[in-house]
């Protein structure tokens with residue numbers, strides 16, 4: 001089958017659309033990463049990332065996708081057998097927990113319905129029950145990309161404080177950073193996990209951890225084996241990061257991406273994501289009509305994600321068929337269902353470099369694909385999205 005014509009509408013929840021100016025900024029000849037001309041750009045980028053994270057903490061970068069920063073957060077903080085409390089959100093909380101087990105950590109979890117999100121009182125109860133403070137850290141995925149749900153990190157922090165528990169708070173902000181409000185310092189986050197290819201609008205290729213002073217103290221006592229990800233080792237380097245070659249071209253792209261974010265204003269970026277997300281949810285709720293057809297996977301309006309929406313199909317219908325129609329006939333790329341949601345949901349990513357016509361075009365294509373695949377829905381979702389906008 002020939003490739004469909006026209007520019008692809010890329011509605012995946014990461015990687016995301018890369019603005020042309022960022023692509024052009026990445027198109028640079030190689031430069032020695034110790035060259036002063038690059039080092040100046042690098043330092044500007046580190047300062048800019050800290051502004052987006054809303055932190056004054058150290059930030060360590062790795063040439064790795066988000067999994068690298070996940071692994072770095074564990075290797076640098078813990079010792080064999082340490083207990084971590086992972087808040088269940090969906091596929092990505094499960095994957096982080098699986099990584100912890102593979103690294104020799106003991107994982108306990110606060111179970112949750114993926115469609116409704118965790119009961120914060122259950123997090124507090126688990127911490128209160130831990131009277132001997134075995135739990136070394138609480139791991140929270142701020143935005144569960146697989147379920148299209150958002151976990152309110154300030155509420156998690158409040159639960160930890162209410163239980164007077166000294167555990168570290170680790171927050172994965174891979175699909176929320178630069179899209180949803182995120183405040184590393186004000187929210188009392190000890191370690192954040194981020195990546196290049198979502199809200200920062202860059203190619204996949206680096207990830208990073210912001211690390212609080214409390215976490216740096218814990219790091220001194222951690223004994224899991226590490227080398228490439230070792231924060232202490234990094235602090236001895238000129239870049240205070242990267243045990244290896246720095247991906248210079250990505251930093252030229254990052255410089256431009258940060259310029260775009262700051263030109264728009266970070267709060268305005270967040271507001272744009274909220275506005276576009278509401279339009280997507282209005283369309284899906286319209287399609288859902290009185291029930292029996294497609295519906296939002298997230299059943300808790302307070303926890304709906306403003307960067308990705310998962311849409312569930314009724315039994316007997318295949319979400320991957322809808323995705324295939326969108327991709328093959330309309331050149332619209334949607335995210336697949338992951339883990340136990342494979343084939344049951346598809347996902348519309350609405351984060352990064354995105355505007356109203358891109359969302360409306362995507363929704364129109366999805367509605368056509370629902371019709372082509374005979375998936376029950378109430379026609380007219382795009383109008384509902386327009387009204388919401």
Ligand code: PLP
Pocket residue numbers: 014065066067068092141143144145146172174175195
């Ligand atoms: N955490 C979340 C919330 C994610 O969405 C992803 C990837 O989509 C990851 C972790 C893993 O990151 P990566 O695929 O960049 O390794």
